[in-house]
Amino acid sequence: MDNIREAFCPRCGGAGGEGRDGLCGRCRLAETRWFECEPRAVHTYCPSCGAQKSGQIWTDSEQERAEIGPGLALSAVRLHPEVRRPQFSVAIREVSANRSMADVEVSGTLYDEPISDRCTVELVWQKEQCNRCNRIAGSYYEGFVQVRATDRRLTDREIEAATRIAHETEATLQAEGDRLSYVSDLQETKDGLDIIVGSQTIGLAISQAITQRLGGRYSTHPKLVGEKAGRPIYRITYLVRLHAFVRGDVIEAGGADLEVASTEGDHVRAVDLATGRTRTIRDEEPKRLIGHGSAATEALVAYIDDGMLGLIDPVTSAAVEVPRPSWLTVEAGGQVRVLRDRDRLVVLG
Ligand SMILES: [Zn+2]
Ligand SMILES: [Zn+2]
Known part of the structure; x- marks a missing residue:
């Protein structure tokens, strides 16, 4: 039965x-109520940078309105979970600068029966300044990175490198979704370079990247600037202190002449001009600047004799004898690059 x-x-x-x-x-x-359609769908975007807001979260986006429209219209549609092979078509008409109308058609099958329906969704294009543009417009910042050198000014190369590092760090953090880690300004001062930053994260990241690539150290100096909702607000200065010496500097340390090859955390790597070997000179070792390699001049090698080079001083034309660097290949009549140090000549190569 x-x-x-x-x-x-x-x-x-x-x-x-x-x-x-x-x-x-x-x-x-x-x-069965298998199709529901909200009459409106709102897209909130930042008119300055194009970022999109979803809930309370801002996300950077390159999408145009035409690309966003269909998805936005479909966000208003709900289908019964058992609808099979749903197909959608969306036709959008622009109504005004902040309104479009989307005609949505849906078809598919449910319980093996063919289904179809349609609705119209009003698309609202709502402008709102995003949190980042809002902060930048209000000159908000959380810290600045001061790039300075020890006992000298920054070189143009260092300013360029630090600027590039700041922009690269910003691009990396933004790509990772950290939208508030922005560089709001870069200012060249007579002492060096100031990089004004939107977050402590980027301040720290820039300081680390600069010392990693240009050498030197950094220190952090927080300053209490106020209170928000009972929590203290700090602004942090990151003081990046580059080495007294740069690559290419010729220095004297412990009686040896050296050419700086690289500057790192708490030391420099330098080539000993007598032996051609690379050495590490720690910051606390006393050293003295002779000059930069780019200022070297050429001197004629008059003769080579028993570990000595006879040079013609390019300024005084006098004959001077200097120790022959063991690594140097040169013949009498050739030229070597020299740097003057008081009353002697230092052979660079
Ligand atoms: Zn924005
Ligand atoms: Zn029936």
Whole structure:
């Protein structure tokens, strides 16, 4: 008896379905609300930078309105989870600068019955200044990175490198979604370079990247600037102190002449001009600047004799003898690059 009853739809008497209630597909469909459509969908974006807001979260985006429209329209549509092979078509008409109308058509199958429906969604394009543009417009910042050198000015190369590092760090952090880690300004001062930053994260990251690539050290100096919701607000100065010496400087340390190859955390790597070997000179070792390699001049090698070079001083034309660097290949009549140090000449190569 059961088998016979289940074979018929209790609602219409037609062939029964497999559901709990035995209804046929058409009768189940008739009592199922499978399509819902909100009349409006709002897209909030920043008119200055194009960032998009979803909930309370801002995300950077390059998408144009035409690309956003269809997805925005479909965000207003809800389908019953058992709808199979849904197909959508969206046609958008621009109405005004901040309004579009989207005609949405949906088709598919539900309980093996073909279905289709349509609705119109009003798309609202809402402008709102994003949190980053808002902060930049209000000159908000959380810290600045002061790049300075020890006992000298920054070189142009160092200013360029630090500027590039600041922009690269900003690009990396922004790409990772840290939108508030921005560089709001770069100022060249007579002492060096000031980099004004939107977050402590980027201040620290720039300081670390600069000392990693240009050498030197950094220190952090927080300053209490106020209170917000009972929590103290700090602004942090990151003081980046580059080495007294730069690559290419020729220095004297412990009686040896050296050419600086690189500057790192608490030491410099330098080539000993007598042996050609690279050495590490720690910051605390006393050293003295002779000059920069770019200021070297050429001197004629008059003769080579028993570990000595006879040079013609390019300024005085006098003959001077200097120790022959063991690594140097030169013949009499050739030229070597020299740097003057008081009354002697230092051979660079
Ligand atoms: Zn039925
Ligand atoms: Zn913005």
